[in-house]
Amino acid sequence: MLNTQIKSDIKQCYENLTNQLDNFIPRRAQNYLVAEIAKTLGGEYHAKHRMLVAEAGTGIGKSLSYLMGAIPFAVFNNKKVLISTATVALQEQLINKDLPLFNRIYPKSFSFILAKGRQRYCCHHKLEASCNTDDNQQVSFWEEKPKKSDLELLRRMLKACESKKWDGDRDSWPTTIPDRVWQQIVADKHSCHAGLPKHRDCPFAKAREHLEKADVIIANHALLMADIELGGGIILPEPEKTIYVIDEAHHLPQVARDFSSASASLKGACNWLEKLNQSVGKLAELADYKKAGRFQTTLNENIAVLIPALRQIASQIDPAQFNKDGVYRFEHGELPAWLQEEAKGCKEASKKALQSLGKIHDLISERTKDNEIQQRLGEQALTESGFYLQRLENLEKVWQLMAQPNKDKGAPLARWIEKSPDREDDYIVEVSPLEVGHRLDQLLWSRAVGSILVSATLRALNQFDYFCRQAGIFEKEATRFLALASPFDYQNNARLVIPALPLEPQAEKFTDLLIDVLPEYLEGETASLVLFSSYWQMNQVAEKLAPLAKKNKWHLQIQGEEPRHVILKKHKENCEKGKTSILFGTGSFSEGLDLPGNLLTNLIITKIPFAVPTSPVEEAHAEYIESRGGNPFLQISVPEASKKLIQSVGRLLRKEEDSGRVVLLDRRVITRRYGKALLDSLPPFKRVIE
Known part of the structure; x- marks a missing residue:
């Protein structure tokens, strides 16, 4: 049961909130969500499996709900709250707006911090060493000779670091740091040792100290996955002491899949192995040769196995097997016999090479700490060996996954080879899991104090099943599920129009039809967003409509022609001046785009957002479902399209007073059997079906 003190604190928060915010309107759905989060964490639904999965529509106030429901429970029970998001925008909203507000209304004190991965911080020693251009040690780490401007930038950064005017955080440097420069100074786990004098002022180590003291930590899904892949509690607090709030939770399965994937080149790997x-x-x-001699021998021996093996694989690949996208995919994840054998050899050799270099690295570290070798030489050597250790770790992961036999149960790994975009004669070997749910369950859900998963779009076709499969939520009876509708008045403030068109999107002449009919639905509207299924189609339509737009004084903003923030700024300025502004965008404009009030009143969706399974992972997943007698279209494509369509229409109403219309130029929601399910999963717009 929930402790009375926690209940009292939450009640006090509500009372303080009404005093803090002018025109605050209590929302029943928000109150209910707060109560359900607190009760779930208090063990009222299940003593051990304390998990809530909540789809909460736009306007409910999800972030304030989970702060109010989770933080009082965590503070009372001396637990940490980790809030994980998918976007920087939401992180900034939490850090700059929501958490400061909650800090004012919550009767007890708590601290919060934004957590970033090691790769967002510079290594002070690397920065200092990179500025020393006389040292040939550093040159080998630049893929091409550094520009004069690069070296000047590094010197400015070092000066700012030493004068305490910069904290070493990439995001806090006033200008964009080019990737080629950042790679020379980025902190990494191998070359950064807090025990060495040069690393005692390490920016990442300082950030970690603050992190350990904070009650509430904001991270992103990628950092969360990086931590639990390491075992949990390495970068972030350990799961057994943490309440996880996963916001924008619909993104988590894809991020988890990406983290379990691996790729490495063949000839590119040979090049750095030769340097090693x-x-x-x-x-x-x-x-010290006496201690390290045998490790050097083992390392040399295994490099001597790896280089010819990787070259042999490259020479045996049949160019005729590649599709038009330059991909050679292995059906059902099964490698040809010759590659299976080569993979086993590469797995063993890369594993032994990694272990041997790791031992040499550790010995150098010990001797440097004990002052048996010059500090400068030791740290340079650690930087160099750390560079190669990271590459060997990745190479070992690729070949370990390539050599792994397919299991009798569960989905196989997707395995494929791609032509390298950088070198004509090189190939990239890639491996990815198809399903990551069991891994999330094993590493995260089964260990956490409690888990709260929220998003505006978690259901597909009005069901949570698809998301549960993806996210590894197998204890369905013990899990609390909520679907809270948006408080917006869709019936009176918005309508969904489905025009009577002669063609459906798969027809050859559909793009020509769009060029003909779009002006009708843009005429007289001052703020429009048109969502396309592809860049090609969007650009074709934009090119043909450009003369008409110029004639009618329509300000047409095309995704890709300028940075997103510039396009949106111009759109806002045009709308504020009463000018007709039209945004053309693709799938990425269907999520995370906030255009309230008169910034968007006319949303046109050219097609149901079906994803064509063109990536090797999607193709392999469809193949796996078919092999089990399933229908990939109904089991993957339709649920995914349902989620994306809900996200798309969600661009229209962002606040309670907003109004407008959605025009869907795809008759398949009327003509196909799956169409009714897609329509019924949308918000309750007033429907106009022509």
């Missing part, structure tokens, strides 16, 4: 082979003698000497 040349450097290992020098590294072993610093590590």
Whole structure:
């Protein structure tokens, strides 16, 4: 049962909120969500499996709900709250707006912080060493000779770091740091040692100290996955002491899949392995030959296995097997016999090479700490060996997954080879799981104190089943599910129009039809967003409508022609001046785009957002479902389209007073059997079916 003190604190928050916010209107759905979060965490629905999955429509106030429901429980029970998001925009909203507000209304004190991965921080030693252009050690780490401007930038950064005017956080530097520069100074787990004098002022280590003291931590899904893949509690608090709030939860399965994937080139790997082979003698000497000699021998021996093996694989690949996109996919994840054998050999050799270099690295670290070798030489060697360790770790992961036999139960791994975009004669070997639910359950849900998953779009076709499968939520009876409708008045403030068109989107002449009919639905509207299924179609239509737009003084903003924030700024300025502004965008404009009030009153969706399974992972997943007698279209494509369509129409009404119309130029919601389910999953717009 929920402790009375926690209930009292939540009640006090509500009372304080009405005093803090002018024109605050209590919402029943928000109150209900707060209560259900608190009761779930209090164990009122299940003593051990404390999980809530809530789809909460736009306007409910999800973030304030989970802050109010989770933080009082966590503070009372001495637990951490980790809020994970998919977007930077939501992180900024939480840090700059929602958490400061909650801090004012919550009767007890608590601290909060934004957590970032190690790769967002510079290594102070690397920064200092990179500024020393006389040292040939550093040159080998630049893929191409550094520009004068690069070196000047590094010197400015070092000066700012030493004078305490910069904290080493990439995001807090006033200008954009080019990737080629950042790669020279980015912190990494191998070369950064808090025990070494040069690393005692390490920006990442300082950030970690603040992190350990905070009660509430904001992270993104990628950092969360990085932590639990390491075992949990390495970067972020350990799961057994943490309440997880996963906002924008519909993104988590894809991020989890990406983290379990791996890729490495063939000939590119040979190049850096050759450089490592040349450097290992020098590294072993610093590590002390008596102790490191056998590790050097093992490393050399396994590099001597890997380089010819990788070249042999590249030479045996049949170019005729590649499709038009430059992909050679192995059906059902099964490798040809020759590649299966090569994969086993590469797996063993890369594993032994990684272990041997790791031992040499550790010996150098010990000798540097004990002042047995010069600090400068030791730290340079650790930077170099750390660079190669990261690459060997990745290579070992690729070949371990490639060599892994398919299991009798569950989906196989998707395995494929792609032509390298950087080198004509090189190939990239790639591996990805198809389903990551069991991994999420094992590493996260089964260990957490409690888990609250929220999003405006979690259901597909009005069911949670598709999301549960993706996210590894198998304890369905013990899990609390909520679907809370938006408080917006869809019936009176918005309508969904489905015109009577002679063609459906799969017809050859559909793009020509769009060019003909779009002006009719743009005429007389001052703020429009048109969503297309592809860049090609969007650009075709934009090109043909450009003369008409110029004639009618329509201000047409096309996604891709300028940065997104510039396009949206121009759109806002045009709308504020009463000018007709039209945005053309693709799928990425259907989510995370906030255009309240008169910034959007006319939303046109050219087609149901069906994703064509063109990526190797999607093709492999469809193949797996078919092999089990399923229908990939109904089991993957339709549920995904349902979610994306809900996200798309969600661009129209952002606040309670907003109004407008959605025009869907795809008759398949009327003519196909699955259409009714798609329509019924949308908000309750007033429907106009012509």
